[in-house]
Every structure is written in C-alpha cells, then in structure tokens.
Amino acid sequence: MMRWIVVVSLLFAAHINLTALVPAAAGQAPPPWWVGGRLLWPFGLDTHTLLPAGGVLGTLTPLLGIASATLFLLAAGAVLHWVVPAQWLAALVLSGAAASVALQVVWFSPWAVLPLLLDGLLVWGLFGSRVVPVGVHG
Numbered sequence: 040m041m042r043w044i045v046v047v048s049l050l051f052a053a054h055i056n057l058t059a060l061v062p063a064a065a066g067q068a069p070p071p072w073w074v075g076g077r078l079l080w081p082f083g084l085d086t087h088t089l090l091p092a093g094g095v096l097g098t099l100t101p102l103l104g105i106a107s108a109t110l111f112l113l114a115a116g117a118v119l120h121w122v123v124p125a126q127w128l129a130a131l132v133l134s135g136a137a138a139s140v141a142l143q144v145v146w147f148s149p150w151a152v153l154p155l156l157l158d159g160l161l162v163w164g165l166f167g168s169r170v171v172p173v174g175v176h177g
Contacts, residue, residue: 046115048161049132053111055154056139058082059104059146082146089145096145103142110135132165 062082088096114131116123123131136158143151143158 042118045118045164048157048164049111049115049118049135052135052139052154052157052161053108053115055157056104056107056111056142059100059142082150089147099145100142103138103145107135107138107142110138129165132161136162 059082110131113123114128114135117125117128117131139154139158143154
C-alpha cells in the first residue's frame with residue numbers, strides 16, 4: 040500500500056510541475072474547487088514572478104517544469120521497478136525536488152505552498168521516515 044502512496048505522490052508532483060507549461064491566463068477565473076482549483080494549477084500569467092516576464096522566465100519555466108516532471112516520473116518507475124533501476128530513486132527524487140523548488144521559487148505565490156510541501160514530503164519520506172518500499176534503496 041505504501042508503494043502506491045509514494046507513486047501517487049510522485050505522479051501528483053509531476054502533474055503540478057507540468058502545469059507550468061500552460062499557466063492560467065491573466066484574469067482567468069480559477070478552475071472549480073471540485074477539480075482542485077488553483078491548488079492543482081498553481082501557475083498563472085498574472086502571478087508576480089521573481090524574474091521579469093519573457094526572456095529568462097520564458098526559457099527557465101519549461102526547462103524546470105519538464106525536468107522536474109520527468110525526474111518524478113522516472114522515480115515512480117523506480118518505485119514500481121519499471122525500466123528504471125531502483126538504485127536511482129534517491130537521485131531522481133532529489134533532482135526532481137530541486138528542479139521543482141527552483142520552479143516554485145521563481146513563480147512564488149500562495150499557490151506554490153502545496154508543491155513546496157509535496158517536495159519536502161517526498162524528500163523527507165526518502166530520507167527521514169524510510170517510507171519507500173523495502174528493496175528500493177540501493
């Protein structure tokens with residue numbers, strides 16, 4: 040059961056970071072609460088970002104979003120023993136969390152709190168509580 044909780048958490052982290060590729064339009068009403076509202080779609084063009092719009096922000100956002108999502112998806116594969124070696128799990132989670140934290144800091148808003156908490160939970164789960172299934176640690 041714990042394995043599936045870890046996998047769902049990794050997939051959720053990947054989802055949140057991929058929403059950076061299609062931020063909500065400026066002034067757009069948030070999605071309805073029953074589909075998560077801005078909690079599941081934390082990026083919006085009307086967000087005051089750390090970097091000015093365009094240029095570096097336009098380059099950094101997709102790079103960090105795709106990198107973190109890819110790393111979290113690979114980590115889910117490692118947990119499930121699908122193609123990805125289990126020994127890579129720690130590096131994948133740490134790298135994915137680092138890219139995700141960088142993305143959330145650049146786009147920091149009250150909506151960035153959930154993704155940052157999820158990143159912290161994944162890293163804590165990996166090293167602090169050992170919730171990752173037996174046999175995954177190298």
